[in-house]
Amino acid sequence: MTSAPIAYSTDGRTFHFSTDIKSGHEIGSYVRLETEAGSTFLGQVLDAEIKGIGTGSMSVSGIGEIRAITDGEAILDGKPTPFGSATLSDVDPKVVHAYFARLRGSKAGLDIGRMKRVGDNETATLQAAGFGRHTLVCGQSGSGKTYSLGVVLERLLMETDLRIAVLDPNSDYVNLNEFGGADQMGLDAAEQEKLSERYAEASRRVSIHGTRENQQPLQTRFGRLPIEQKALVLDLDPLRDAREYNVLGRIVREMPNTEYSLSDVRQKAASMFDDGAQNLAIRIDNLNVEDMSIWAPNDAPAMLDLIPEDWRGIVLDLGSLPSANERSLMAASAVHFFWQTRHRRRPTLLVIDEAHNVCPQTPTDRFQAMAIEDLAAIAGEGRKFGLYLLLVTQRPQKLHVNVLSQCENILLMRMNSKADIDHLASVFSHVPEPMIRQASSFGLGEGLAAGRISADPMLFKTGTRFSVEGGSDIPAAWAEQRKK
Ligand SMILES: Nc1ncnc2c1ncn2[C@@H]1O[C@H](COP(=O)(O)OP(=O)(O)OP(=O)(O)O)[C@@H](O)[C@H]1O
Ligand SMILES: [Mg+2]
Incomplete structure (x- = not known):
């Protein structure tokens, strides 16, 4: 015995349905709902489960949302209303496209x-x-x-x-x-x-x-980074490393423009006499950040x-x-x-x-x-x-x-x-x-x-990419069967 596809909606927004197991109304698919009063709605199935396993009369029950009123082809104005009984059938994909196009309006x-x-x-x-x-x-x-x-x-x-x-x-x-x-x-x-x-x-x-x-x-230039980022590069905390941070601030303020490099900062610090400056120069050396490839050379x-x-x-x-x-x-x-x-x-x-x-x-x-x-x-x-x-x-x-x-x-x-x-x-x-x-x-x-x-x-x-794929996967040629 097969159960007749039947649906109802108590709020005009969601619907419950029960159909034959072979109806193919899977999660994500669209259905046409035709009410006893003669209205036709477009609905989308959002959940479905098989009922009656082992009883000899399995069926699919599920829920969905009513998306629009249709005349079977075009999407009509208006709000779907609750219904006590509707038949459920496959929908023409054209109706789904029409519904999407209507919602998209003039947007791409x-x-x-x-x-x-x-x-x-x-x-x-x-x-x-x-x-x-x-x-x-x-x-x-x-x-x-x-x-x-x-x-x-x-x-x-x-x-x-x-x-x-x-x-x-x-x-x-x-x-x-x-x-x-x-x-x-x-x-x-x-x-x-x-x-x-x-x-x-x-x-x-x-x-x-x-x-x-x-x-x-x-590449970027060290001098162009905001002070917080400069400090970050040098792992400097304004409180923990108060003296070195302070020296960095002074050096930065004295630079004539922002086109200087980390090496320029190190040289300046090394030429100063207080401990904070010396420590800053040593820090730049130890962190090995001067030669990173992300710094643009001064003349580039x-x-x-x-x-x-x-x-x-x-x-x-x-x-x-x-x-x-x-x-x-x-x-x-x-x-x-x-x-x-x-x-x-x-x-x-x-x-x-x-x-x-x-x-x-x-x-x-x-x-x-x-x-x-x-x-x-x-x-x-x-x-x-x-x-x-x-x-x-x-x-x-x-x-x-x-x-x-x-x-x-x-x-x-x-x-x-x-x-x-x-x-x-x-x-x-x-x-x-x-x-x-x-x-x-x-x-x-x-x-x-x-x-x-x-x-x-x-x-x-x-679908298909238009542009050339970048780093693609390693081919699995290593798993080919050996020729005997
Ligand atoms: N729709 C598709 N059509 C044809 N080939 C595809 C498609 N999607 C993915 N591939 C191929 O499958 C492989 C894996 O895809 P992809 O690199 O996009 O996976 P990923 O999810 O980004 O993986 P990872 O998390 O490891 O980066 C690639 O070789 C890609 O070319
Ligand atoms: Mg990837």
């Missing part, structure tokens, strides 16, 4: 791949305007975070005017300004050419900064001198820096820079990959402590100034809670750890928990988009 959409559980091959479109809130991208190693984020960034470059700054510890985005061919998209030569031209135009003002050949410099320009006013994208290839200290300092300096210049009010997306290393719950070095302070400020107040965060991590529980709790959007890729899923479900309590729990069954490149970036929580499979 980002086509990132294919929707799952809606039709067979339907385009998954994110709401670009949603990136005006903070976003978390998370998933376990190898789940496709970097690849998928690459797709999102490329589409943001092509479809919007949002500035994008990427802190890239694994050198994954160093080719963001290079069209890669998008071979798997099945385009003909003319379409490829057109896409290539469009991408070249969109990524023209994206610069890549690092220490590798062909990269723009990733610093990174900021080379970035034009109308920059569109900046990738900081932190992975090209030789030491963890330099990576940490550069990341903290960049975050500090964006917070300090917030009054310029230029909408900017600050992308931080491996964000748990930049702003962990418990800092392990002095640079992280500074970055946490600035990122907490950006997370709390950045939006007012047009500063939006996009944080990428495998370890959401390690991310500082003041930063994580301000993320409204989530792009969740495969995640096996139950503890991490539980944590996300409590932080993203506005996202239906059963949808978050789907993450343990995602395949490569599959994910959930929820928050302002998607009208409804949406399951997707990422």
Whole structure:
């Protein structure tokens, strides 16, 4: 015996349903609800469970939310009303697209791949305007975070005017300004050419900064750092190291401009006669910070001198820096820079990959402590100034809670750890928990988009990157079967 699909709603917002086990109405899918009174609604299934196991008459029961009133094709004005009984059937994907397009209005959409559980091959479109809130991208190693984020960034470059700054510890985005061919998209030569031209135009003002050949410099000048950062580089505390801190302050004040190096400070300190100055010179020697690759030589320009006013994208290839200290300092300096210049009010997306290393719950070095302070400020107040965060991590529980709790959007890729899923479900309590729990069954490149970036929580499979992937995975040739 099969049970007839039936649904009811007591509030006109949510609905309960029971259907035959073969109906295929899975979590995340859309349904057409037709009430006895003749109204048709679009609903989304948010939870479903099998009932009656072992009784010989299994069925699926679940709940969902009513999204819109439809006439079976278009979306109509008005508010859905409660109903005592409605039939439940498959929905035409066109209705889902019409509903998304209506909510997007005049704002840009980002086509990132294919929707799952809606039709067979339907385009998954994110709401670009949603990136005006903070976003978390998370998933376990190898789940496709970097690849998928690459797709999102490329589409943001092509479809919007949002500035994008990427802190890239694994050198994954160093080719963001290079069209890669998008071979798997099945385009003909003319379409490829057109896409290539469009991408070249969109990524023209994206610069890549690092220490590798062909990269723009990733260097700053010690004299330009604010005094707190200078002290941080030298691990100086104004109370604990009162004398040395005081000498540093005096030297800085006496410099004619900001174009001096750490070596200039050391020389000056060494030439002074008090103990504090001598200790400061010794400290600079002992910390081994004078020769770090992040300092621009006195006769060479610093990174900021080379970035034009109308920059569109900046990738900081932190992975090209030789030491963890330099990576940490550069990341903290960049975050500090964006917070300090917030009054310029230029909408900017600050992308931080491996964000748990930049702003962990418990800092392990002095640079992280500074970055946490600035990122907490950006997370709390950045939006007012047009500063939006996009944080990428495998370890959401390690991310500082003041930063994580301000993320409204989530792009969740495969995640096996139950503890991490539980944590996300409590932080993203506005996202239906059963949808978050789907993450343990995602395949490569599959994910959930929820928050302002998607009208409804949406399951997707990422499409093709336009630009060349950076540091890709090591091929598993070592595991090939030996020829006998
Ligand atoms: N949608 C996709 N289509 C094709 N290949 C993909 C897709 N998503 C990911 N890949 C490939 O899978 C591999 C792992 O993906 P990726 O590097 O994005 O994972 P990750 O989640 O960033 O991992 P990690 O946390 O270790 O950095 C890469 O080689 C990438 O090219
Ligand atoms: Mg990655």
